[in-house]
Amino acid sequence: MIQIQFDTEKQASRIQSILIKQHVFEEQLSNISYDGKNMIAITFTESNMASMIQLIRDGILTFIQEDLLPQWLYKIVSEKYYFSEMDECREIVEIALAMMGENEAPFEDFWNELQLKVQYGLVLVFEKKISFSFPSFLTFRMRGVMDHLIEFVGDAIYEYKMEQEYQSFVYALRNHMRSVTPKMKQLHVLHQYYFHFYTEQFSKIERSQLRKYIDKKLQSTVPMYTDESVLSPLISIAPKHLFIYSDEENHPLILTIQRIFEERVRVLPYRMFNMRQKFSGVKK
Numbered sequence: 001m002i003q004i005q006f007d008t009e010k011q012a013s014r015i016q017s018i019l020i021k022q023h024v025f026e027e028q029l030s031n032i033s034y035d036g037k038n039m040i041a042i043t044f045t046e047s048n049m050a051s052m053i054q055l056i057r058d059g060i061l062t063f064i065q066e067d068l069l070p071q072w073l074y075k076i077v078s079e080k081y082y083f084s085e086m087d088e089c090r091e092i093v094e095i096a097l098a099m100m101g102e103n104e105a106p107f108e109d110f111w112n113e114l115q116l117k118v119q120y121g122l123v124l125v126f127e128k129k130i131s132f133s134f135p136s137f138l139t140f141r142m143r144g145v146m147d148h149l150i151e152f153v154g155d156a157i158y159e160y161k162m163e164q165e166y167q168s169f170v171y172a173l174r175n176h177m178r179s180v181t182p183k184m185k186q187l188h189v190l191h192q193y194y195f196h197f198y199t200e201q202f203s204k205i206e207r208s209q210l211r212k213y214i215d216k217k218l219q220s221t222v223p224m225y226t227d228e229s230v231l232s233p234l235i236s237i238a239p240k241h242l243f244i245y246s247d248e249e250n251h252p253l254i255l256t257i258q259r260i261f262e263e264r265v266r267v268l269p270y271r272m273f274n275m276r277q278k279f280s281g282v283k284k
Contacts, residue, residue, distance in 0.1 A: 001043045003131035011134070012038045014067060019059045028055050044126065053122045060118055060138075068138075070097065072146070076153045088160075095163075096156035110148045117141040170259045172222045176215075177235045177260060183213060187239035190273050191246035191254065195230045202277040213237050231256070240264060245273035 006012040016034045023029050031052060033041045044052045073093045077083050083092065100107045121141050125132055186200040197205040207229075214228060215236040230253060234242070242265040244254060249267050258265055 001041055002125060002129055003039055003041045004134050004137075005131070006038045006040070006134045009036075009038050012040055015059055015063055015134075016040060018062050019055060022058055022062065023055060025051070028052060049126055053119070053126055057115070057118050057122055060122075061115060064114070064138075069100075072149055073097070073153055073156075076146075076150055077157075080150060081153065081157060083157075092153065092156050092160050095159050096152050099156060099159070100152060106148075107152070110145070110152070113148075114141075114145050117145065169222070170256065173231070173235055174260045174262070176218060176221050177238045180215065180236070180238045182240045183237045184239045186241045186243065187234075187237055188273070188276075189234075189242065189244045190270075191244060191248065191251070192270060195253075197233065198277075202280045231260075235260070242266070243268060245270050 004012075004015075006015065012034060016032070019032060020029065027048065028051060031043045031048070033043075035041070042052060042056065070093055073096050074089055077089045077092050083089050100110070118141055121137060124130075125137075184200060188198040188200075188202060190196045190198065197210055199205060210233045211228065213236045214232045218232055218235060234257065242257070242261050244257065244265065244267045246254060246267060247270045248254065254267060258267065
């Protein structure tokens with residue numbers, strides 16, 4: 001038999017509940033006893049040692065992923081990267097967790113390394129029947145692994161800052177758009193590979209004509225890059241009602257336009273353009 005001592009009763013109870021959910025054989029549960037405080041005892045024989053190690057390993061990894069990992073990431077954000085605002089720290093942690101959940105190579109390597117460390121540590125204590133303190137066991141196994149977490153947080157901070165810049169960009173364009181007098185009541189934009197502009201009467205606006213609408217003050221008001229083929233003319237025309245016809249409603253530029261124009265914009269299926277153009281009486 002071995003005993004695992006946890007920091008708190010809450011921690012031990014949480015591990016116990018995970019083990020109950022994850023057990024495969026009833027025999028495994030009968031070999032685990034929780035004292036109702038901060039200690040879990042595990043009895044085993046040579047014949048069932050491998051399955052008990054696997055159960056405890058999976059329980060510990062689940063506890064790390066669901067309970068400890070967010071805490072560790074938060075600590076790195078606040079103590080290693082010196083973010084003090086709680087909301088900022090939480091956002092960065094959420095980004096880091098989302099990135100780690102994408103199962104890309106670096107994150108897969110992290111989980112594989114952690115799994116091997118926990119597995120190897122459990123094999124040693126089970127073979128020698130050594131009771132141990134869970135915090136000490138974890139601290140020793142997390143050496144080196146924490147360096148990966150610091151890198152992941154750095155990547156998450158970069159993504160966070162990029163998102164902040166993007167939000168500032170959208171906010172500036174929205175403010176500029178709302179500050180100018182609308183040059184059209186309605187504007188129709190057809191999207192399939194490229195964006196094509198049409199007037200309220202569904203007459204096509206040629207590129208040369210479109211460039212004439214671009215507000216020269218836009219670049220000075222919004223110093224960040226705005227392309228001259230789509231965003232700049234849209235912001236400069238500032239239509240009261242904007243209709244976009246596309247079968248790619250999640251296209252990055254369409255999503256950006258929606259965030260800028262908010263209630264002024266509607267995204268419709270591509271096929272709706274021909275129907276509405278035909279109804280307006282305009283020939284193609």
